[in-house]
Amino acid sequence: MDFTLSEMHRQAAEVVRRFAQTEVAPTIREWDRRHEMNPAILPRMAELGLLGICIPARYGGQGFDYITLGLVCEELERVDTSLRVVMSVHVGLCSLALLQWGSEEQKQRFLVPQARGEKIGAYALTEPGHGSDAAHLETSARRRGDVYILNGEKMWISLANKADHFLLFARTNPEAANAADGISAFMVTRDMKGVTTGDIHGKLGVRAGSTGWIALQDVEVPLENRLGEEGEGFKIAMSALDNGRYTVAAGATGLIRACLEESLAYARERRTFGKPIAEHQLIKQKLAYMALWYDTARLLYLRVGWMKNQGLRNTRETSQAKWYATEHSVKAALEAVQIHGAYGYSDEYNVERYLRNSKGAVIYEGTSEIHQLMQADYALGIRRDRPLRCELPAYDAEAWQQSS
Numbered sequence: 561m562d563f564t565l566s567e568m569h570r571q572a573a574e575v576v577r578r579f580a581q582t583e584v585a586p587t588i589r590e591w592d593r594r595h596e597m598n599p600a601i602l603p604r605m606a607e608l609g610l611l612g613i614c615i616p617a618r619y620g621g622q623g624f625d626y627i628t629l630g631l632v633c634e635e636l637e638r639v640d641t642s643l644r645v646v647m648s649v650h651v652g653l654c655s656l657a658l659l660q661w662g663s664e665e666q667k668q669r670f671l672v673p674q675a676r677g678e679k680i681g682a683y684a685l686t687e688p689g690h691g692s693d694a695a696h697l698e699t700s701a702r703r704r705g706d707v708y709i710l711n712g713e714k715m716w717i718s719l720a721n722k723a724d725h726f727l728l729f730a731r732t733n734p735e736a737a738n739a740a741d742g743i744s745a746f747m748v749t750r751d752m753k754g755v756t757t758g759d760i761h762g763k764l765g766v767r768a769g770s771t772g773w774i775a776l777q778d779v780e781v782p783l784e785n786r787l788g789e790e791g792e793g794f795k796i797a798m799s800a801l802d803n804g805r806y807t808v809a810a811g812a813t814g815l816i817r818a819c820l821e822e823s824l825a826y827a828r829e830r831r832t833f834g835k836p837i838a839e840h841q842l843i844k845q846k847l848a849y850m851a852l853w854y855d856t857a858r859l860l861y862l863r864v865g866w867m868k869n870q871g872l873r874n875t876r877e878t879s880q881a882k883w884y885a886t887e888h889s890v891k892a893a894l895e896a897v898q899i900h901g902a903y904g905y906s907d908e909y910n911v912e913r914y915l916r917n918s919k920g921a922v923i924y925e926g927t928s929e930i931h932q933l934m935q936a937d938y939a940l941g942i943r944r945d946r947p948l949r950c951e952l953p954a955y956d957a958e959a960w961q962q963s964s
C-alpha cells in the first residue's frame with residue numbers, strides 16, 4: 561500500500577496554500593466581521609482553476625484527480641470555511657453531478673462554463689420544512705408540454721444569492737407510493753422569470769460566505785433542463801452528496817489542522833507558572849488528541865479520494881469520513897479556544913471563528929445523527945448500496961487531460 565502523494569498532488573496543494581495564506585488570511589477576519597463574502601474570491605478561485613479542478617479538460621476543467629479535490633478543500637478550509645463551501649457546492653454538489661448524470665448537451669451547456677468559472681453552480685435540496693427528511697420536499701414541478709412549471713421555496717442554500725445555476729429538486733409526481741420516487745432534478749438558472757433569491761442574515765458561522773433562500777413562482781423550466789429521468793431526482797441528490805460530503809470531510813480536516821497549528825504556536829509562547837503552557841501535561845493531552853484527529857480524518861478522506869479515482873462506490877466511506885472529520889473539527893476548535901484561554905474567546909485570534917465555522921458542518925450535508933443512523937444500518941446489514949444508472953466516472957489521467 562502506497563501512501564505517498566504524487567508531485568502533482570503536492571504542487572496543487574502548495575499553490576492553494578499560498579493563495580489562501582497570502583490572499584485570504586490577511587483580511588478574512590474583516591469580511592467575517594462584516595458578514596460579507598469578499599467579491600474578489602470567486603473570480604480569483606476561477607482564475608486559479610479551482611472551480612474546475614477535477615473536471616476533465618474537455619469539459620473546461622483542469623483534469624486533476626479526486627484526491628486533488630480533497631487536498632484543495634483541506635488547504636482552503638485551513639484558512640476559512642467559506643472558501644471550501646464554494647468548492648463543496650459548485651464543484652462537489654453541482655458540477656460533479658452534471659459530470660455523472662448530465663447528457664452531452666447538458667455538459668456543454670452547464671458544466672463547461674462552471675468548470676471554467678464563468679458560471680457559478682449551487683445545490684438546492686433543503687426547504688423551510690424539510691432538511692434531513694428531503695424525500696418529502698414540497699417544491700412542485702408540473703409538466704405542461706415541453707416545460708415544467710416550478711413553484712416552491714428553497715432554504716439554507718449556499719451561494720443562493722451568487723450562483724447562476726441551481727441544481728434544484730422538485731416533486732413531479734405527488735402520487736408516487738414512495739415519496740422519494742416522485743422527485744426530479746432540474747438545472748434552474750438565475751435568469752429564469754419567477755426566480756428570486758436572498759441572503760440569510762445572523763448566522764453563527766461561515767459569515768464570510770453566502771447562504772440564502774430561493775423562491776420559485778411559476779418558473780418555466782424547459783424539458784431539456786431536467787437532469788436524469790423523471791423520478792430519478794432523489795437518487796441524483798443523494799449521489800451528489802457522496803461528492804459534496806467528501807469535500808466537507810477534507811475541509812473539516814483542514815479546520816482540525818488549523819486548530820492544531822495555531823494551538824501549538826500559542827502553547828509554545830504562552831507561559832504560566834514559570835513555563836510555556838505546552839509543558840503542562842493537560843495541554844499536551846489536548847495537542848495529542850488534535851494531532852490524532854487530524855491524521856485519522858485525513859486518512860479517512862484520502863481513502864475516499866482513492867476510491868473515487870478507482871470508480872468504486874464510496875457512500876459508506878464518505879459518510880464515515882464526513883461524520884468523523886466534522887465532529888472532530890468541533891472538538892478540535894473547542895480545545896483550541898480552551899488552549900488560548902481568554903484570548904481564544906475574542907476575535908483577536910482565529911480560533912473563535914474556527915469554532916463558529918465548525919458547527920455548520922455537523923448540520924449540513926447530513927447531520928451527525930443522520931450519518932450515525934447510516935453507519936449503524938451499514939453495520940447491521942440493513943443498508944446496502946444498489947448500482948446507479950450513472951456512476952461517477954473513475955479518474956483516467958490521460959483522458960481527463962485531453963482537451964477534445
Ligand SMILES: Cc1cc2nc3c(=O)[nH]c(=O)nc-3n(C[C@H](O)[C@H](O)[C@H](O)COP(=O)(O)OP(=O)(O)OC[C@H]3O[C@@H](n4cnc5c(N)ncnc54)[C@H](O)[C@@H]3O)c2cc1C
Nearest residue numbers: 683684685686690691692716717718920923924925927929
Ligand atoms: C451553513 C449552511 C449551509 C447549507 N447549505 C445548503 C445547500 O447548499 N443546499 C441545501 O440543499 N441545503 C443546505 N443546508 C441545509 C442543510 O443541509 C440542512 O440544514 C440539514 O440537512 C438539516 O436539516 P434541518 O436543518 O431541516 O434539520 P432537521 O432535519 O429538522 O433536523 C433537526 C434535528 O433533528 C435531528 N433529526 C432529524 N431526523 C432525525 C432522525 N431520523 N433521527 C435522529 N435525529 C434526527 C437532526 O439531526 C437535527 O439535530 C445548509 C445548512 C447550513 C446551516
